[in-house]
Amino acid sequence: MIATPLEAVLQRDRIVVASALAGLVIVSWIYVIWLASEMDMGAADMGMMSASFMPWSISDFLIMFIMWAVMMVGMMTPSAAPMILIYARVGRRAVEQGKPFASTGWFASGYLLTWTGFSLFATLTQWALERAALVTPMMTSASPIFGGLILIIAGIYQWSPLKEACLSFCQTPIVFIQRHGGFRRDARGALELGVKHGAYCVGCCWVLMALLFVGGVMNVLWIAGLTFFVLAEKLLPGGRILSRATGVVLACFGIWMLI
Numbered sequence: 001m002i003a004t005p006l007e008a009v010l011q012r013d014r015i016v017v018a019s020a021l022a023g024l025v026i027v028s029w030i031y032v033i034w035l036a037s038e039m040d041m042g043a044a045d046m047g048m049m050s051a052s053f054m055p056w057s058i059s060d061f062l063i064m065f066i067m068w069a070v071m072m073v074g075m076m077t078p079s080a081a082p083m084i085l086i087y088a089r090v091g092r093r094a095v096e097q098g099k100p101f102a103s104t105g106w107f108a109s110g111y112l113l114t115w116t117g118f119s120l121f122a123t124l125t126q127w128a129l130e131r132a133a134l135v136t137p138m139m140t141s142a143s144p145i146f147g148g149l150i151l152i153i154a155g156i157y158q159w160s161p162l163k164e165a166c167l168s169f170c171q172t173p174i175v176f177i178q179r180h181g182g183f184r185r186d187a188r189g190a191l192e193l194g195v196k197h198g199a200y201c202v203g204c205c206w207v208l209m210a211l212l213f214v215g216g217v218m219n220v221l222w223i224a225g226l227t228f229f230v231l232a233e234k235l236l237p238g239g240r241i242l243s244r245a246t247g248v249v250l251a252c253f254g255i256w257m258l259i
Contacts (some may be wrong), residue, residue, distance in 0.1 A: 003067035016086040017104055021081050028074030035067060036218040039138070048179065054137065056127055064126060067218075068119035072209075075227045076115055076201060079234045083173040083197060084108050090183055101183055110194020113200070118202050129213065140218035144257050147214045151254025157207040158247025165242060166203035170234045176200070205230055211250075 051060035056064075129135035134146045157163055158254040169176040176197060177183060184190040208226055216224035229246070232238045 011214035017085055018081070021077055021084065021108075023188050025074055025077050028070050028077070031070050032067075032074055032218075032223065033220055036220050039218055056130075061123065061127065065119060065123040068122045068126075069116050071223065072115040072119050073112060075223065075230065076205070077112075077172070078227065079231045080108075080111055080197070082235070083176070084111070086173050086177075087183065088217050101185035102187045106187045107194040107197075110191040110196075111198040112194075113191075114198025114202055118206065118209070119237065126213070126217070135213055139213070140219075141214050148254040148257030150210055150214050151250045151257065153254075154207045154211055155247040155249070155251025155254060158243050158250065162203060163207075163243070164240070166200045167233065169197075169200045169238065171239055173197075204234075 013062065038076055084104060084107065087107050091101060091104055126135060126139065134142055136142045141150070169179075177193075180193060180196055208230060211226065212219075212222065233243050233246075234240060
């Protein structure tokens with residue numbers, strides 16, 4: 001029996017979703033790399049600009065917010081891909097059984113919406129830190145004391161019960177779904193489920209994002225390193241051991257900076 005075009009697409013749902021996620025990540029990284037290069041050239045052209053603190057305009061705030069939002073998409077989508085692909089696979093089976101539920105896009109949108117909210121918080125934090133002269137206009141730590149404290153806090157948080165709880169849900173997508181009432185058939189429910197999953201992900205990784213203020217918010221190598229660490233922490237069997245071991249390293253390095 002020859003499959004209809006719709007059935008053919010449904011049979012390749014994981015390929016379609018994976019390709020869409022990969023495209024989203026690639027576009028995000030292209031933007032981040034382009035913006036980082038533009039900022040480097042701008043700083044070189046303006047000489048001492050990095051040493052002068054200037055108030056933000058509304059357009060500056062919007063540019064920074066967009067930068068954070070796109071960066072979070074590029075950094076966090078890879079680690080969310082397993083959960084999104086599971087949703088797509090179960091969604092296909094639901095369609096085959098005649099009981100479809102909301103499309104994968106609603107769930108993924110909810111996840112990214114949560115990180116967009118975090119991006120707004122990160123932008124406000126960056127603005128406040130610049131006003132306090134703790135972060136330079138080039139988005140790096142202006143004080144070794146400030147940088148050291150961030151590292152110590154990040155190291156301690158890696159051992160905290162909240163980190164443990166959030167990471168456990170990120171590592172076991174099926175358990176997360178079961179604990180939150182299963183998949184949703186309506187768009188609003190799927191969106192809310194995505195938001196909840198994103199909230200656990202933020203709870204797991206927010207302090208790691210704070211490390212960007214130490215290594216440089218637009219330091220591409222630093223961004224890439226954190227991306228791979230988040231991915232390893234969630235997907236590798238020894239993710240919890242890796243998380244705690246990294247916490248010790250961060251705390252020790254933070255103490256060294258303070259000393």
